[in-house]
Amino acid sequence: MVNVTVRDILKATGGELLSGNEDTELLDICTDSRKIKAGDLFVPLLGEKVDSHIFIDKAMEVGAATLTSEHDGIVESDKAYIRVDNTRDALQDIGLYIRKRYDDMPYIGVTGSVGKTTTREMITAAISTSKRCFHTKENRNSQVGVPVTLSELDKGYEAAVIEMGISEPGEMERLSRMVMPSICVVTIIGVAHIEHMGSKENIRNEKLKIASHMKEGGIMLLNGDDPLLNEVKGRIDYKTITFGCGEENDFRATDIVAKQGHTYFKCLHDGESVDVCLATMGRHNVRNALAAIAVAYLLGIPMEVASEGFKDFYGIRQRVLKLEGRYTIIDDAYNASPDSMRAAIDVLCDYKCEGRKIAVLGDMFELGENSRKYHRELGEYIRDKKIDEVVVVGKDSMEIKKAIDECPDSYCKAYSFSDNEEVSIYLMAIMKPEDVVLIKGSNGMKLNEVVNILMN
Known part of the structure; x- marks a missing residue:
């Protein structure tokens, strides 16, 4: 944080100072008790397993200011101790307070079921x-991550790109209130978090609430190749622009x-044509790049200039590891959903x-x-592809194998293993130079273990 004092925190949250000095300058917001340092503002949050209020004493001992929603009395300390009604709400109020300081530049909010970070x-x-x-x-795209991100704003920036992720109803409106975007980008509507949202239509409607606090005259950029997004064009109350591979x-x-x-x-737009080269693969990344070019164009940057920014962009989560004299690994083990699996x-x-x-x-999580x-539908998608072998690990991923096995005309052969060690042993036994292996699953499947074994 820059030029933020305890007095600013009191203004932002409406809190009560129980100890310390209003003129104390604060350096960073910290929500992780393991990373507290002197000069921080520690915001204890109620987690699924731990209430971080138990770390307040530790925070004050190392020289940090702290919020609390569980203490009312005056505290004998020279460190700032601020009473608020709810620490999570207070954190978001602080994010909004700092965001309003830097209101003279465009804010681009990015959401979607897949592709948020890459876009x-x-x-x-x-x-x-x-x-x-x-x-x-x-x-850092959550109700905690977004305000922490906004707290790091500073003078000198001419634009801000804020990733906004949700997992349950009601979250997006809170994020939009803080970010107040002038351009909103929605990448794709998938089934991630559908167990909390109920349907893809509900997911779409929640994602579109990114515009609930969009600034006047703002623009919504939608993936026009996604039927659920394309059908709302012209039916919502703000200007919409689409990007994608379809002619419309x-x-x-x-x-x-x-x-x-x-x-x-x-890339074609309004009679202009620009040749674009990406140092990444996949049609999904073409759409991500189109969204980026469109945003830059709306900010007055020519398409040809904007596309130059991709020359040194090699992707975020998906890595292509070419092991000299051996095989190639496409490492996409960070996360997985039906849409991102198909793209991979x-x-x-x-x-x-x-x-x-x-x-x-590996298994895809949070699909309800x-x-x-x-998983079965993914297997049906794969069995028509020119892939030599499919190796699955995980309970639900067995449905991928079943779908492939049930098709006698399938190009590929499917195998299943009980854990990552078995997968690794099998791969090391059969992999040959010039082979390419894609490794992908939800982060909880820990398929990065397989990647590390193959690399070493």
Whole structure:
């Protein structure tokens, strides 16, 4: 935080100072008790397992100020101790307070079931060709992460790109209240968190609430290739612009070619055409790049200039690891959903190699009571693809194997293993030079263990 004092925190939260000095300057917001340092403002939150109020004494001992919603009395300390009604609400009030200080630049809010982080980084890369751009770091896109991100705003930035993620109803309105975006980007509507949301339509409607606090004259950018998003164009109360590969989109891609780990395409808009090269693969990344070019264009940056920002962009979560004299690993083990799984399978299919193509797939989490159905549908999608082997691990992923096995005409063979160690032993026994293996599953499946074993 820059030029933020205890007095500012009191103004933002309406809190009561129980000890300390209003003029004390604060450096950073900290919500993790393991990382508290002198000068921080510690915000204890109620978690699923632990109420972080138990770490307040530790915070004050190391020289941090702290919020509390569980103490009313005056405290004998020279460190600031501020009583608020609810620490999470107070954190969000602080984020909004600091956001309002820097209201003279555009804020781009990015959401969607898949592709938020990659699109955020591509937008940042496109804008950064011409402007100093602030953006969300890591995966801080939640009701806790967004206000912490906003607290790091500073003078000198000309645009801000804020990732906004949700997992249950009601969250997006709270995020939009803090960010107050002038441009909203929605990447795709999938089934991630459907167990909390009920249906894809509910997910879409919640995602669209990103515009609930959009600034006057704001613009919504939608993936026009997504039927659920395309159907709302013209039916919502703000200007909408679409991007995608379909001919009806405002920003669209043609002549898409995948070659040697890169993707080439033409971006068309309003009679203009620009050749674009991405150092990443996949049609999904073409759409992400279109969104980035569209945002930059709306900020006055020519498409040709914006596309230059992708030259050194190699992706966020998906890594292509070429092991010299051995095989190639497409490491996408960070997370998984039906949409991102299909996109990763398409990347594997498009990858040019002399050897075999192998997919190692783990369970997709948070799909609710229809989880087995979504895994089965993925297997039905894969069995028509030119993939040599599919290796599955996890209870629900067995449905992928079953769907492949039930099709006698399937190109690929499917195998199942009980844990990551068995998968690794099998792969090390069968992998040959020029083979390519995709490794993907939800983070909880810990398929990064397989990646590490294959690399070492």
